[in-house]
Structure formats: structure tokens, C-alpha cells
Amino acid sequence: MFDKIISELRISENQQNWFEYGKSHLAHMALGACSAGIAAYAYFLGVGEYPNKIALCTAVMFFWAAYELITQWNARGFGNFEDWVFLSVWGAGTPILATSEITIGSSHLIVDLDDAWKILTLPTAHLIVGIIVRLCKEGPHGGGT
Numbered sequence: 001m002f003d004k005i006i007s008e009l010r011i012s013e014n015q016q017n018w019f020e021y022g023k024s025h026l027a028h029m030a031l032g033a034c035s036a037g038i039a040a041y042a043y044f045l046g047v048g049e050y051p052n053k054i055a056l057c058t059a060v061m062f063f064w065a066a067y068e069l070i071t072q073w074n075a076r077g078f079g080n081f082e083d084w085v086f087l088s089v090w091g092a093g094t095p096i097l098a099t100s101e102i103t104i105g106s107s108h109l110i111v112d113l114d115d116a117w118k119i120l121t122l123p124t125a126h127l128i129v130g131i132i133v134r135l136c137k138e139g140p141h142g143g144g145t
Contacts, residue, residue, distance in 0.1 A: 016134060035091075035092055036092035057092065065084055094123060
């Protein structure tokens with residue numbers, strides 16, 4: 001599964017096609033969610049409790065910003081920035097902010113659905129707007145997938 005996500009990230013250069021845009025950014029969100037889960041659990045294993053949400057979000061955002069700047073920055077300036085937003089802000093930030101530790105020292109987390117739906121509204125709207133913009137640019141005959 002991880003290989004499939006990475007392959008979707010690598011073919012994201014066709015950002016004008018609505019379908020490729022959607023696949024690429026869903027893959028960025030999945031990778032962000034996985035990275036947040038791995039970072040939180042690694043911290044839990046080392047310290048015995050989950051990290052502060054703001055500290056974890058900040059660390060993940062800085063890590064992926066550095067990675068994007070060092071390895072992938074190119075002439076698609078805004079495209080790279082949008083990749084980073086989907087990966088670190090929406091992908092990693094959503095699960096971090098939607099979950100809470102039940103008891104300090106316990107590995108169990110709880111998802112507050114009242115918070116989760118509010119948090120998921122922003123990345124969903126961002127993705128829908130991006131897809132609609134590309135559909136409008138393709139015209140009535142589409143650009144193919």
C-alpha cells in the first residue's frame with residue numbers, strides 16, 4: 001500500500017488534470033496521516049504518553065516543509081506549496097487534532113466526531129475547489145484521465 005501512495009506522489013506533475021490532481025492530493029493526505037501516526041506512536045513508545053498536539057503538528061509540518069524544499073522544490077512553486085498543505089496540514093493535522101488520549105500512559109485514543117467533521121470540512125473543500133477549477137479549465141470535452 002505504501003508503494004502505491006509513493007507512486008501517486010511521483011506522478012503528480014500533471015496538476016492540470018482533475019483526476020490526477022485528486023489522486024495526488026489524496027495520496028499526500030494518506031502519507032501525512034501515516035506520518036502523524038508513526039510520529040505519535042514513536043513518541044508514545046519513548047516517553048510513555050502521546051505528545052502535545054500543537055508540538056506534534058508543528059514538528060510534522062516542519063519536517064515535511066524541509067523535505068519538500070530540499071528534495072522536491074521546482075518551478076511549480078504553488079503546486080509544491082499545495083502538496084505540502086495536503087500532506088502536513090490536512091493529512092497529518094486532521095488525525096492529530098481529531099484524536100485525544102483517553103488516559104495518560106494508555107495507548108488508547110478517542111476520536112471526537114464532533115471535532116472530526118469540522119476539521120475534515122477544510123481539506124474536503126480545498127480538494128473539491130481544486131477539482132472544479134481543473135474541470136472548468138478542461139472544457140466540455142474534458143482532458144481525459
